Amino acid sequence: MTSSRTRALVVLLASVGLVACAGDAEAPRAALKEDAPLLTAGPVVFGADGLTPPLSIPPFAGASVALWATAEPGVCFSLASLVDFQGRRWVDRREAGPYCLDCGVRTSLAQEEALFVLSGGGGFAPHEGFTVRFGLMACETLTPSSRGAAPRLRLEWRPRPEAPTMRGLLRLRFLVSRHSLLFRQPGRQRELLERLNDELAEAGLGVTLAASVELPDAAPEARFWVTELSELSALVARAPPALDATVDVVFAGCLRYDDPFFGPPVSVEGFTPRVGGGAGPASAVFMPGLRCDGFGADPTNAPMETSARVLAHELGHFLGLYHSVETDGTPDLLDDTGEQNIMNPHPSRAGARGWSPSQRRQMLSHPWVSRVSDPE
Structure with a gap:
């Protein structure tokens, strides 16, 4: 890992208050294949309101970023907040249903794990950095849920460059x-x-x-x-x-x-x-x-x-x-x-x-x- 990537990882981990826990969920299969290593945050615990702490992705050199969020078996969740480094809110709540309709950046409900690919457009520039929070959803009704048995979530991410042609x-x-x-x-x-x-x-x-x-x-x-x-x-x-x-x-x-x-x-x-x-x-x-x-x-x-x-x-x-x-x-x-x-x-x-x-x-x-x- 280069020194710049190391600094980026330190910023990310510091922002979420990383807790080392025994028995952490294993990382998902290595589907994000690039030269850059995966950067990892977590596990973090969903709070009493059903939300994770803010997880910050610092600025990076690239045009898009892939986020891999992994929860425990049987847990459903969605992206509950997406705020860029200029303070603009692209997602501001958990919406009922299989995906959000009123979000500035649309994403789908996840069950146990999810890949979120944020490519920008429409004014959203992920390479400038942003902060996300995830929220629990009831798998049976697809509605926002509060914390049950304090499930955890692990986040991995990797930026991708954009080739001119x-x-x-x-x-x-x-x-x-x-x-x-x-x-x-x-x-x-x-x-x-x-x-x-x-x-x-x-x-x-x-x-x-x-x-x-x-x-x-x-x-x-x-x-x-x-x-x-x-x-x-x-x-x-x-x-x-x-x-x-x-x-x-x-x-x-x-x-x-x-x-x-x-x-x-x-x-x-x-x-x-x-x-x-x-x-x-x-x-x-x-x-x-x-x-x-x-x-x-x-x-x-x-x-x-x-x-x-x-x-x-x-x-x-x-x-x-x-x-x-x-x-x-x-x-x-x-x-x-x-x-x-x-x-x-x-x-x-x-x-x-x-x-x-x-x-x-x-x-x-x-x-x-x-x-x-x-x-x-």
Whole structure:
């Protein structure tokens, strides 16, 4: 570690009153791969109000920063405060729901661990430094919660530079159930990958297939909700552990979003458990292979172009993008993103195409994207 990085780490640890505790939670898998080492703060304890102490990220040389927050098993939390070094508040409270709608910087609720990628834009400049606090959330109701058994949180962070000209490369691993037309069809898998690269080209992102794993005994249906992901996790668990910084894409059977408050269950075109991806239960992208109106039929034969577009949309979520406009009419915070962008809530529609410059910046800031310099 260089002397400048050592000073930055000292500033960070001093700001949070670091406590050394036996039995600290282990660090998450090494998904943040850069030359700079991870800087660590914690563990810190959620207070009686359900909030952590302020955690300060000092100024750094770079354009974006990845924060990895890890809590104890079964604990849900969200970003409750984000204040830059000029005193401007970008997040000022915990909002009920799976993600905040009124924040100046949008983030998603986390379960046990989360990756927050802050790339700036809209006036927010993370490289100038900022302070964050995290707050407990009730996993059952997605509402702010007070402290129960004094859970702890550990924070790791790493800045990333911004290359003047570059492309990005993302490694995928296909987990293919027998309910998908891709099962034991390497030709179809290659075609999907080619069409997916076509969809992502405008964003400066390419994908490569690291491996393909068969799931012959996968269940024909998986039901899930924001914090009830056990059936999705079970699909991922059928495969050996993935390499670091590799996104699992699970081609499953019928996928049903089973909201306990607003039923009945509905089928989905694709699902990513958490915007930002890379952390928490069922860290993967999920694509359906069966219609949900009966399991006796053959796998759904969706056009390959449509499947590639939906998968590109879901990878956008994994890399930190929200819908260009939510189903309730709430627009994206990215001022250069139109409603008919590929991140429209219905990506299979013919008009939902393309990426904005801000979306490109956000996706390429994700730490799982390898940077490839363009030739001079």
